[in-house]
Amino acid sequence: MRRRQSAAELAEGVLQGTVGAVARAITSIENDQPVGHDILNRVFPHTGNAHLIGVTGPPGAGKSSLVNEMIRGYRERGAKVAVLAIDPSSPLTGGATLGDRIRMLEWHNDDGVFVRSMASRQFGGGLAQHTLTVAHLFDAAGYDPIIIETVGAGQDEVEIASLAHTTVLVQVPGMGDSVQTLKAGSLEIGDIIVVAKGDRPDAQALARDLRRLQTLHDDPHEPEVGWRTAIVKTSAIEQTGFDKLQAAIAGHKAWLRESDEWDARVRTMLATEISGRVQRELMRHIRSSSADQQAVIERVMAREISPLSAADQLLASPRQP
Amino acid sequence: MTARTADQNDTEQGDHPVRILVAKPGLDGHDRGAKVMARAFRDAGFEVIYTGLFQTPEMIANAALQEDVDVVGLSILSGAHMSLFPPILAALAKVGRDDALVIAGGTIPKDDVVRIKEMGVAEVFGPGTRLQDAIDFVRQHTGTGAEAAQGHS
Numbered sequence: 001m002r003r004r005q006s007a008a009e010l011a012e013g014v015l016q017g018t019v020g021a022v023a024r025a026i027t028s029i030e031n032d033q034p035v036g037h038d039i040l041n042r043v044f045p046h047t048g049n050a051h052l053i054g055v056t057g058p059p060g061a062g063k064s065s066l067v068n069e070m071i072r073g074y075r076e077r078g079a080k081v082a083v084l085a086i087d088p089s090s091p092l093t094g095g096a097t098l099g100d101r102i103r104m105l106e107w108h109n110d111d112g113v114f115v116r117s118m119a120s121r122q123f124g125g126g127l128a129q130h131t132l133t134v135a136h137l138f139d140a141a142g143y144d145p146i147i148i149e150t151v152g153a154g155q156d157e158v159e160i161a162s163l164a165h166t167t168v169l170v171q172v173p174g175m176g177d178s179v180q181t182l183k184a185g186s187l188e189i190g191d192i193i194v195v196a197k198g199d200r201p202d203a204q205a206l207a208r209d210l211r212r213l214q215t216l217h218d219d220p221h222e223p224e225v226g227w228r229t230a231i232v233k234t235s236a237i238e239q240t241g242f243d244k245l246q247a248a249i250a251g252h253k254a255w256l257r258e259s260d261e262w263d264a265r266v267r268t269m270l271a272t273e274i275s276g277r278v279q280r281e282l283m284r285h286i287r288s289s290s291a292d293q294q295a296v297i298e299r300v301m302a303r304e305i306s307p308l309s310a311a312d313q314l315l316a317s318p319r320q321p
Numbered sequence: 322m323t324a325r326t327a328d329q330n331d332t333e334q335g336d337h338p339v340r341i342l343v344a345k346p347g348l349d350g351h352d353r354g355a356k357v358m359a360r361a362f363r364d365a366g367f368e369v370i371y372t373g374l375f376q377t378p379e380m381i382a383n384a385a386l387q388e389d390v391d392v393v394g395l396s397i398l399s400g401a402h403m404s405l406f407p408p409i410l411a412a413l414a415k416v417g418r419d420d421a422l423v424i425a426g427g428t429i430p431k432d433d434v435v436r437i438k439e440m441g442v443a444e445v446f447g448p449g450t451r452l453q454d455a456i457d458f459v460r461q462h463t464g465t466g467a468e469a470a471q472g473h474s
Contacts, residue, residue, distance in 0.1 A: 002391070002420050003420045019386055019387060019416075020386055020416065020417050020418075023386055023387050023388070023389040024389055026389065027340075027389045030337075031337040089368075090363065090364070090366075093363070093364055093365065093366045094338055094366045095338065095362065095363035095364055095365060095366045095367050095368065095369070096338075096363060096368045096369065097359060097360075097363050097369050097371055098368060098369060098370045098371065098388075099371050101370060101372055101384065101388070102371065102372050102373050105372060105376075105380060108377075108379060108380040108383040108384070109379060109383070114387055115387060116387055116388060117368075117370050117388055119338070119368045121338075
């Protein structure tokens with residue numbers, strides 16, 4: 001049976017950077033245990049320092065391999081790096097295969113690298129429910145940067161951009177023509193776009209299409225303001241492009257710090273975390289009156305009321321404080 | 322999904338998924354058994370951290386620690402179990418994770434099974450094991466019985 005530790009002990013361990021305490025604290029947050037809430041309350045005043053970097057892109061694009069190379073760059077500079085790697089949960093059984101760690105095993109003997117795999121538990125948006133809250137624990141334990149690798153994501157999963165200071169979007173060649181680069185959605189959220197598998201022959205064409213897309217935004221009558229998305233081609237096979245990526249991330253961080261954008265993004269991140277919690281608690285209250293819910297669904301089944309009215313009724317039902 | 326109550330005990334298994342590491346220590350490259358088990362555990366509703374082939378005792382201990390797994394599942398078909406299991410168990414103890422349930426699978430002779438269990442491996446699942454038996458064993462030993470398993474109905 002698992003050993004037990006109090007919230008005070010675990011919080012102290014987190015602040016001292018004890019790996020076992022951080023690991024256990026993450027579990028308690030992930031499982032919504034009261035002890036997790038207590039730990040967060042204790043360590044939260046010591047957070048707000050780390051640079052959160054989101055890495056997103058389609059499945060098999062090479063996100064984990066890219067993160068592995070990012071770790072190398074940060075370790076060469078002596079930074080303590082945490083990685084939160086999210087993989088999907090089964091919608092049928094709730095189970096999951098968490099297979100990102102396998103790309104990052106070379107750091108197993110390095111105290112300065114903490115890799116934690118997390119199942120999405122059907123949260124959506126390529127993330128897990130407690131993503132940012134877990135990042136606070138890494139932050140309190142002195143990890144900086146914290147890299148969040150999303151579930152393989154397609155065209156529309158943009159939530160990571162509201163949970164990270166810097167979003168790195170990974171694209172790969174061979175996924176369509178230049179019209180794809182015109183589309184709204186994921187492509188708009190990358191502060192940095194990585195063209196991975198850059199050793200492939202059509203990688204250059206993709207990088208070119210992405211760069212041309214940027215010039216379509218340019219209005220010669222307006223001065224350029226803000227951050228211009230950096231486009232970096234990388235290859236894990238040829239070991240090229242990672243210095244440029246490192247420089248682009250550092251450049252973006254510097255820009256965030258110099259402008260008001262750092263605080264603006266932090267405000268968005270915390271607001272997202274808070275509203276996520278509010279939604280979750282509301283759903284919990286509604287589920288706790290599951291008898292009401294069943295009755296309401298039956299009435300909708302019988303076409304007595306509409307789904308929208310049913311939702312209104314559930315929201316209006318009395319809740320325990 | 323069922324709602325959790327505020328007074329639910331902080332470190333009890335409750336209704337959250339079992340976290341299990343599936344790793345292959347040593348040098349044999351036969352990972353089919355490990356993959357079959359990883360898949361079976363996934364379909365049983367467990368969260369499986371799969372680290373695959375060629376794992377050293379330190380790699381296994383580090384993964385068990387950082388991933389905070391409930392269970393460590395080791396698959397070995399090289400015959401080197403008697404020399405690999407003691408350093409794995411020692412490495413787990415060194416990082417403070419000797420509280421994890423350790424189970425093993427693969428080609429391990431009967432006499433060795435007895436000795437491996439004496440070392441602290443909870444159970445050994447040899448060739449011909451029913452997947453459900455391994456799943457049931459994990460559930461029983463992590464306090465996630467049938468009720469918890471049906472949480473995702």
